[in-house]
Amino acid sequence: MSDFNKNAPVYLSHCPNYDIPALVTQIKTAFEALKITDELIAGKRVLLKPNLVMAKKPEFGATSHPAFMEALTEVCFDLGAASVTLADSPGGPYNAAALALVYRTCGMDSVADKRMVLNQDFTWQTVNTPGVKLKSFHILTAVQQADVVIDVCKLKTHSLTGMSCAVKNLFGIIPGVEKFEMHSSYPQVPDFSEMLVDLAEYLVNSKTFIAVCDGVLSMEGNGPTHGVPKKTDLFLASRSPFALDVIAEHIMKLDGRIIHLDCAAKRGLVSRDYGDIPLLGQWDSVSCPQFDFQPPDTEAGKFLRNLPDFMGGHLAKLFETKPEILKNKCIGCGKCVTSCPMHTITIKQKKDGRKRAVIHRKDCIRCYCCQELCPIGAVGTKQNPLIKLIH
Numbered sequence: 001m002s003d004f005n006k007n008a009p010v011y012l013s014h015c016p017n018y019d020i021p022a023l024v025t026q027i028k029t030a031f032e033a034l035k036i037t038d039e040l041i042a043g044k045r046v047l048l049k050p051n052l053v054m055a056k057k058p059e060f061g062a063t064s065h066p067a068f069m070e071a072l073t074e075v076c077f078d079l080g081a082a083s084v085t086l087a088d089s090p091g092g093p094y095n096a097a098a099l100a101l102v103y104r105t106c107g108m109d110s111v112a113d114k115r116m117v118l119n120q121d122f123t124w125q126t127v128n129t130p131g132v133k134l135k136s137f138h139i140l141t142a143v144q145q146a147d148v149v150i151d152v153c154k155l156k157t158h159s160l161t162g163m164s165c166a167v168k169n170l171f172g173i174i175p176g177v178e179k180f181e182m183h184s185s186y187p188q189v190p191d192f193s194e195m196l197v198d199l200a201e202y203l204v205n206s207k208t209f210i211a212v213c214d215g216v217l218s219m220e221g222n223g224p225t226h227g228v229p230k231k232t233d234l235f236l237a238s239r240s241p242f243a244l245d246v247i248a249e250h251i252m253k254l255d256g257r258i259i260h261l262d263c264a265a266k267r268g269l270v271s272r273d274y275g276d277i278p279l280l281g282q283w284d285s286v287s288c289p290q291f292d293f294q295p296p297d298t299e300a301g302k303f304l305r306n307l308p309d310f311m312g313g314h315l316a317k318l319f320e321t322k323p324e325i326l327k328n329k330c331i332g333c334g335k336c337v338t339s340c341p342m343h344t345i346t347i348k349q350k351k352d353g354r355k356r357a358v359i360h361r362k363d364c365i366r367c368y369c370c371q372e373l374c375p376i377g378a379v380g381t382k383q384n385p386l387i388k389l390i391h
């Protein structure tokens with residue numbers, strides 16, 4: 001049962017590494033500060049929702065570290081949890097073969113605390129909700145069956161949404177390739193952001209909700225998968241994904257730039273000013289640490305992409321940053337073809353006999369799913385020289 005509080009505080013502390021006993025202590029201290037007691041957890045089915053966006057080793061900083069899963073499992077069982085299940089739907093197909101690769105590569109199947117169950121149920125349920133964009137959507141059965149959802153996110157930049165933290169991480173409760181359909185249904189970032197807030201609002205209103213951020217090894221640049229790992233040595237936790245994201249936005253020096261937080265604030269789910277959010281732990285809002293996060297390449301000219309047509313939106317599209325196949329890197333594997341919601345990528349055999357992806361830009365909606373899911377980082381961006389100069 002939900003007890004969502006729009007004035008929920010955020011716990012923030014220094015966390016220098018992935019030492020499991022130290023993480024257990026961090027989490028217990030945070031839970032105590034946030035009043036997350038056995039009353040909330042005892043006898044409940046707990047769901048850990050990590051960020052397993054693709055099959056990447058933890059040292060790349062793109063996916064939640066397995067040490068967090070181990071530590072959280074221990075804390076939840078200490079608080080009397082009936083069960084702890086880990087579930088996520090990465091980009092691409094949602095089936096046993098795809099998940100086995102992701103669990104193995106991300107280190108989830110080596111978590112020593114075998115009381116945690118890796119989800120193997122690939123079904124989903126239909127949910128009806130009075131969202132701004134979503135009235136009915138599919139959600140992983142494992143998530144729907146849980147009493148308590150722990151959103152275990154990363155501190156990362158994101159080519160489409162600017163930042164991936166607690167709210168964006170919840171996109172992974174949508175099964176498999178349906179996520180691509182969401183991109184094609186909501187090609188503009190403001191609409192996509194409203195949809196993300198619909199998902200998060202549904203969860204905070206229907207479950208006991210906790211967000212925990214693995215900000216030990218974060219990511220800057222072309223996140224969520226092909227950015228540069230960045231040591232920030234932070235741990236964040238909150239009962240509100242919106243409050244946690246406002247603080248994360250401030251830590252990354254992105255204040256006021258994340259559209260889904262504007263949407264959440266308009267709905268009265270959070271204050272848009274980080275100074276209004278009570279900060280627990282070793283810092284307050286004045287001393288809160290900040291880092292220079294390199295923004296994604298898509299940031300240049302981003303202001304153009306959501307201009308309405310009457311303000312020159314048609315013309316603006318000419319100047320937008322666009323995805324570009326890096327010809328010398330692409331191996332023609334076709335992963336981008338299946339991940340493109342607009343079906344606008346094909347594989348062509350070139351004169352040298354090599355296969356390479358080709359983007360037909362006319363239908364491209366700049367969702368950057370191709371960049372996110374290319375296994376070798378062979379999708380870059382092409383910036384208009386004028387915009388590059390201005391930026």
Ligand code: SF4
Pocket residue numbers: 325329330331332333334335336337356357373374375376377378379
């Ligand atoms: S761009 Fe990446 S995903 Fe697409 S074919 Fe080339 S290597 Fe594969």
Ligand code: SF4
Pocket residue numbers: 323339340341342343344345359363364365366367368369370371
């Ligand atoms: S080409 Fe890439 S950015 Fe364009 S619609 Fe397809 S996946 Fe999205």
